[in-house]
Amino acid sequence: MELTLKISPPRAPRHLLARTRLSSSAERFRDRPVAIVQAPPGFGKTSLLAQWRHEQLMRGCVVAWLSLDGRDDPRRLFVGLMLAVRAGSGRAAFGKHLLEGGAAPDAPLEAITAWLAEVARTALDIVLILDEAEPLPQASQEVLVYLFENLPANLRVVFASRGGYDKLIARLIPYGTCTAVDAATLRFRLDETIALIGSRFGADVDADTSARLHDITEGWPLGLQLALDAIADTHDPSAGIDAFASSTGGIQRRFVSALFERLNSDDIRFLTLISIVDLLHGDLCSALSGFPDARQRLLRLAGETPLLCNAQGRSGWYRLHAMAREVLRENVADLPHAELTCLHKRAMQWLADHGMTVAAARHALACGEEETAYRLVQRSLHEAVTQGHLVDVAEWREWLPEAVLDRHPQLRIAIAWALAMSDRHQDAEAQAQAVLLSMRPDEATRYEIDLILSAAAYFADEPDRAECLMEKWGETSPVGDAWLQQVHANRLAARALMNGDYAAARQLQRRAPHGKTSAACRYVSRWRDYMTGLGYLFEGQFLLAERALRPALDRADNDLGRRHPFSCMIAALLAATRFKRGDFEEATALLANRLDVLERGGTPDAVILAYRTAARVAVAAGMEHRAIDLLGILDAIGAARNMPRLRVASLTEQIRLHSGCFRSATCQTLVEQLDRIVAAHTVSDAPITRRTLVLHQDISHAYVAIAAQDWRAAKHALTRAQGVAEEMRLGAARVDIMTLRAFVLDRIGETSTALLREAVGLGVACGMKLVPLDLHPAVALWMDAADGAASPSSPPEQQSSTATNAPVPERHDGLRATPSMALTPKERDVLELVTRHLTNKEIAFAMGIGQETVKWHMKNLFLKLDATSRKQIVRRAQLMGLLLEAA
Incomplete structure (x- = not known):
């Protein structure tokens, strides 16, 4: 009886998401x-095995399932x-x-050899799934290696x-x-999380909310499942996810506490003590916790655990895990003050x-050693800037007194760098000017400022x-620092981009020092x-853009994090690329839970x-x-932020949107609002x-004219816009403008085929x-009509004939048999008809065969499925994956 349970596959999760990238056919x-699935x-793991089992059954393979445990010695494993x-x-009759005695119990390798020979003789494609293999005895592990x-x-x-099983792998x-x-590999990617949540809640949860939950759970499958179960009964799933994200009502704490229940008190105390640091190492954990077995306990x-x-x-x-760290740090705050101070001192010293x-400076501040913190920061804040930890550096502006900054100008320079590459550019300029006032800067300092x-x-x-x-410093950096030389190359490339010299920008980047061995140059x-x-x-x-951006985004997400400002900028560019290539779903996923970071x-x-891509999607x-x-x-x-271009871009998009519905007023x-902004900021x-x-203004005027169906005004505006786009070498904008011009010319009655x-x-x-x-719904209709006229399909009478003679596929509700090799095609047909409660006579009539033949197939079904009734045949076939719900 116990072995029967071990060879029975578990029930598939109700909301199992078949992940394409983890498909067995990938x-x-x-x-x-x-x-080998090891995690x-x-x-x-078991959900993935269930997905693979289903896929292999659909391919017609025989799938054998065996759940293992610590009592599976070689003989029991063989059975x-x-x-x-x-x-x-x-x-x-297999085996x-x-x-009955053909395999010697005291010779496990010979027994497995005989089993393998028996499998080979079946001539069936067999997939063997072995689950929960970690507690196997050593002798059984050796048998599996031989297998x-x-x-x-x-x-x-x-x-x-x-x-x-790392050595085996x-x-x-x-x-x-x-x-x-x-x-x-098993962690959910964002697109998979969005698909999973969509399968549970449909359109009630948008991509941004799904991405928030993904970032909190870090793609941990069980974490996602438990979180979704926790909010499943809420009236508003989006509000439930928001509450989970903000830990409103302690939802997140209850979630993590359920995991802690499986740990002993020493493990929980160990995790609590080490949670004060972000990165964990065996020696660091030993210094923090005082546990003699800290390294082994960490491993x-x-x-x-998934913690x-x-x-x-x-x-x-x-x-x-971020959620566990947050809950554990709440526990740390409850420690006695003296113990907490000592803990931070140990972290600082190590x-x-x-x-x-x-990181040491943060702990120095936490334990009250401010001077030590300032000394540590002075040594490392500029290094943190070079490595891209801009948010961390900017935070120090709030903690460092002005007197300390006046004594250490390099601290001001580091903070100014971090503030400059954010929405706090005015604060950055103030810090930079303070450096110039507090010292007599040399050329290198003036250059960096x-x-x-x-x-x-x-x-x-x-x-x-x-x-x-940048003009006064020329084409070459006046200093020998590799980091500043790369920054200089970046500035020159940015200047070339702003002037439309895109090839020159790429050439400048290629000539820049690569600094492959310098950590400071990587960011x-x-x-x-x-x-x-x-x-x-x-x-x-767009093909070249995607080729450059996709690997860059993978590296940035892995090294810096999905919500690092640089990762979000690369994602914004890639999302615009994917939108233009017609992939709206990926564009949405790329931008999900990132707009707030981009704003800052x-x-x-x-x-x-x-924002433009998100709006168009x-x-x-x-x-x-x-x-x-x-x-x-x-x-x-x-x-x-006093950025007229952002306002003009927004107004242009709004005009384009309303023009599509011909809302002229x-x-x-x-x-008119856009014209006022442009007039106030177009200085010589x-x-x-x-x-x-001016380019945005011309495009906007064209859309306004289209909304009013003033085609000649639209033509003049688009002609001006195309001239500016060509001057700026904006190829993407030029293609859009050319398409709009072709449409407008056609409305006027002029030839536009060549332009289109x-x-x-x-x-x-x-x-x-x-x-x-x-571009415009009317343009889409016009282009569809033009395509139909240019390349007509089959003649109407032929289309009518085709439509009339096309066979209509028959749809069956209920259960259908999968193409498994365990059953013959005729047996599968009989099985399907059995599920519809047909008698042998009715089955014979439906299949066009004799009743004796039906009885023969039924006898085989009873034997193969080890059943004693028709109802049991159906149930056993479902358990074995031979019957599935009809699509």
């Missing part, structure tokens, strides 16, 4: 006879394997002679464990016979001794001022990817692209109200700003999938 799993509990294949294949190394061609094995992978799935908890995971890119380092001075001021001007959307600040070097991707976007080279720390171009989804709200936010950001009101000494604003053909050809050549509906 490239990494295809043609690999062994797949701590809660990472969805389990025999019965698993027998049940999965429906062959009651009968082996079980893996001697698989017949018709057998694949899927093996799942919490851990302990390392032994098999070099021969190409094995593929491994770890916890990092054990990382392997047995700890490897720190990205740091061998031997771990970090606590981190300072190991060169992690910024100008770099800071140019960064502040760039983030403040003052490109002309940023260009002026600033990432800006090459941003500049390259932005230049390709402006040019309209994104470049103006990234902010405009992000909303329109494509039929949510005009959402698009108007997003564009209103963009306008408000521009007004609050609304368009006129908006364009700011040519870059003037060109950009050229626009479409340019879009195709650059990988841009023209979205005429996005």
